[in-house]
Amino acid sequence: MDMTSSQTNAARQHPHIPLDELRAQVAACRQCPLCEGRTQTVFGVGNPEARVLIVGEAPGKNEDLQGEPFVGAAGKYLNELLAIAGLARDEVFIANVLKCRPPSNRDPRPEEIQACTPFLREQTRTIDPEFIVTLGNFATKFILKTDVGITRLHGTLQRAGRFKVFPIFHPAAALYDGKKREALENDFATLGELLSAPDGRAATASSSS
Ligand code: URA
Numbered sequence: 001m002d003m004t005s006s007q008t009n010a011a012r013q014h015p016h017i018p019l020d021e022l023r024a025q026v027a028a029c030r031q032c033p034l035c036e037g038r039t040q041t042v043f044g045v046g047n048p049e050a051r052v053l054i055v056g057e058a059p060g061k062n063e064d065l066q067g068e069p070f071v072g073a074a075g076k077y078l079n080e081l082l083a084i085a086g087l088a089r090d091e092v093f094i095a096n097v098l099k100c101r102p103p104s105n106r107d108p109r110p111e112e113i114q115a116c117t118p119f120l121r122e123q124t125r126t127i128d129p130e131f132i133v134t135l136g137n138f139a140t141k142f143i144l145k146t147d148v149g150i151t152r153l154h155g156t157l158q159r160a161g162r163f164k165v166f167p168i169f170h171p172a173a174a175l176y177d178g179k180k181r182e183a184l185e186n187d188f189a190t191l192g193e194l195l196s197a198p199d200g201r202a203a204t205a206s207s208s209s
Pocket residue numbers: 056057058059060063068069070071072074075096172
């Protein structure tokens with residue numbers, strides 16, 4: 001295959017595993033006990049060259065049954081939120097911190113996050129997005145390596161290595177909480193501004209490194 005020198009340099013700087021290979025690794029994973037209860041793994045879905053990677057927490061019941069992230073009520077709402085930012089669902093890539101459903105939708109455990117996140121790390125390298133939108137505390141704490149909670153961080157532009165990171169409340173948390181709903185919708189509007197700003201930095205979003 002013919003490669004331009006800039007493509008060759010990029011491949012050298014950021015070697016990556018093809019998404020199909022990663023998907024097969026995830027499907028075969030038995031690194032933690034969550035594999036016992038799953039119907040199937042939920043690898044992620046969307047544009048493999050997305051500018052925006054959305055990271056949620058873990059599959060729920062519907063996601064476990066269908067093998068796709070964010071297909072339940074929170075997923076329907078996520079689609080509406082993406083539209084506020086001017087994004088279509090198939091334009092972004094959507095993945096989770098965990099690829100298997102925790103029983104009764106309980107919180108992910110530290111050992112599960114440790115076992116599963118090498119997959120998310122490789123997905124991020126391969127997709128190489130400009131923005132990572134972290135939904136809720138688990139995704140935000142993992143991507144930013146921070147203990148600062150989502151209530152303080154949401155709606156502020158952050159950085160993790162070469163990635164711009166934009167933390168937002170989890171859509172499920174806002175389904176029955178009007179205040180969070182307003183914050184979520186404002187944050188997705190800000191994301192839209194960030195995406196259309198020439199340098200990816202909207203005046204309304206504060207930034208830290
Ligand atoms: N919540 C998540 O964090 N991820 C999903 O895929 C569905 C609900």
